Amino acid sequence: MENLYDCIVIGGGPAGLSATLLLGRSRRKVAMFDNGTNRNRVTQESHGFLTRDGIKPQEFKNIAIDEVKSYPSVSILDETVIGINKDVQKNLFLVNTSNNKTYITEKILLATGIQEExxxxxxxxxxxxxxxxxxxxxxxxxxxxxxxxxxxxxxxxxxxxxxxxxxxxxxxxxxxxxxxxxxxxxxxxxxxxxxxxxxxxxxxxxxxxxxxxxxxxxxxxxxxxxxxAPSFYRPNKFAEQLNCEVDDIGKMITDGDGRTTVNGIYIAGEAEKAGPSSLILAAADGFRAAASINMDITLERF
CATH class of the missing domain: 3.50.50.60 (FAD/NAD(P)-binding domain)
Structure with missing residues (x-):
């Protein structure tokens, strides 16, 4: 099945890119969806990321995308995800985009970040x-x-x-x-x-x-x-629609390694805590969640 992936990563910020990189290096077939709405796009410089202090956010992103693209099992798609449904019988997820395409995956990583009010x-x-x-x-x-x-x-x-x-x-x-x-x-x-x-x-x-x-x-x-001091919100309700549990302050309930309360759904970066994070911490979250995804796939197939 052409559009069947091991994992679909939704969001191309530092968390999503970091996860996609590790999954690509783990020889997983991955699609990362990114529509360019990352929160730091208005920032002139990004700071605090070792070896990249003061870099422009788009330059940081371009470098990361070039690195990720070097892995043949990775696809980067400039599409907006509008809905996710679960095929309970096949234990797969159907990811629908705004241009009327559907992609099928075993695992989903939500790395869609947050927005300010x-x-x-x-x-x-x-x-x-x-x-x-x-x-x-x-x-x-x-x-x-x-x-x-x-x-x-x-x-x-x-x-x-x-x-x-x-x-x-x-x-x-x-x-x-x-x-x-x-x-x-x-x-x-x-x-x-x-x-x-x-x-x-x-x-x-x-x-x-x-x-x-x-x-x-x-x-x-x-x-x-x-x-x-703005207030922050998730720009979509994917996690809630998939019945992932959220605590009373809006933070996603996870095992600490990116796994949500719904099997097959993972979350990383600012989307998990519904609060701001630095580039380096979000990237670390993405790496951690990707390691969980790869391990779960490995154990399920071995």
Whole structure:
């Protein structure tokens, strides 16, 4: 059967590419689907991945794709998966794409990542250029500059403020209309971190580079960059539709090595935790899940 695969990997980010590489090296017939919607596509540089610090995300991806393509059992398909169904009698999965094609596989790895939702829609104009969500990824580049932290959730605000203060103590926290407990404000003020609980009216800047933040009162505060605490969501419901179990905070329940609660369905990277991850950690997740897939296939066929 031409379209029958050992494993189909859905998602071509670091987790999916890493898994596909290992499965290709394990002589498995693999199809990796990627439609180019990876979250870091708006980022100018990626940091923290050994030997590739500061690389452009697309360049990183292109290098990985070239490596994966060198394995003859691997196919990389520029198609969008719209549905997955299970053939219970044959114990196979049917993967349907937006161009009306169906692919059949024994195993599926979900590596579709996550997407952001911002408290202020205008943030997206600056996201990846002067506003970021990960201090470890972009804190060094913003060190000792006037920074903003935009976070509506008090827990997120406290966590991120403590981290960001390590790179720059010229920091103002914006809650966009949400109040903070007095003890938290006192803690921030002791570090000379101003807290603004006013609603943000508008962000000002050009070409994605933040210059100032305008509050509802009319006050304009100069800031040249900073961090935001978005909420995150999976861009599809594949795992839920396949009856994979999710815990009460939205994280997929796995065995720690990528296996979900449904036999034959694996998950890796940001899609597993429904939260952000670094390139190097997502790639490690993909490697771990691929090793589980290969071992399971090996034991089933031996």
């Amino acid at each position: 911002f408290p202020i829609s205008q943030i997206r104009q600056y996201y990846g250029k002067s506003l970021f969500n990960c201090p470890y990824c972009d804190g060094w580049e913003l060190r000792d500059t006037p920074l903003a932290l935009i976070a509506e959730n008090p827990e997120h605000l406290i966590h991120m403020a403590k981290l960001i203060f390590n790179w720059s103590n010229d920091l103002i926290a914006f809650t966009n209309g949400h109040q903070l407990p007095e003890n938290i404000r006192d803690s921030f003020e002791s570090k000379k971190i101003r807290v603004s609980t006013e609603v943000i009216k508008q962000l000002h800047g050009e070409n994605g580079m933040l210059e100032s933040i305008e509050l509802e009162s009319g006050e304009i505060i100069k800031r040249t960059g900073g961090f935001v």
